[in-house]
Amino acid sequence: MNASNNSLNPWLIPVTLGASGIAGFIAGKLFGNRQISADRILKLVKDDFASEGDVCGSWISDEVVPFQRFAVKTAAYQGGITRLEDNQKVDYTFVADAYTGSLLELKRVE
Secondary structure (H helix, E strand, O other), X not given: OOXXXXXXXXXXXXXXXHHHHHHHHHHHHHXXXXXXXXXXXXXXXXXXXXXXXXXXXXXXXXXXXXXXXXOEEEEEEEEEEEEEEOOEEEEEEEEEEOOOOOEEEEEEOO
């Protein structure tokens, strides 16, 4: 019986690890930093506001704008929402992160 039939090729493990590393790198570049659509972000913000009161109106810009706070830079969407508070309409403007949907800035319009 030949002893080489029972042993692994010495290049099999390094080549497999290298190929899986390259595949993981490419998948991360393709799928890692995808922006969320403006409509989806608006729905998330409206749902958060709706849990505290009736939402009367909302808008969001489809244009992604650069946003920076201190040393942190990201892409963001700007929008607004109107909600009933004590039977009066109150307007808010917001800036939401284009990658996570998190609110970066929220201001009540006076």
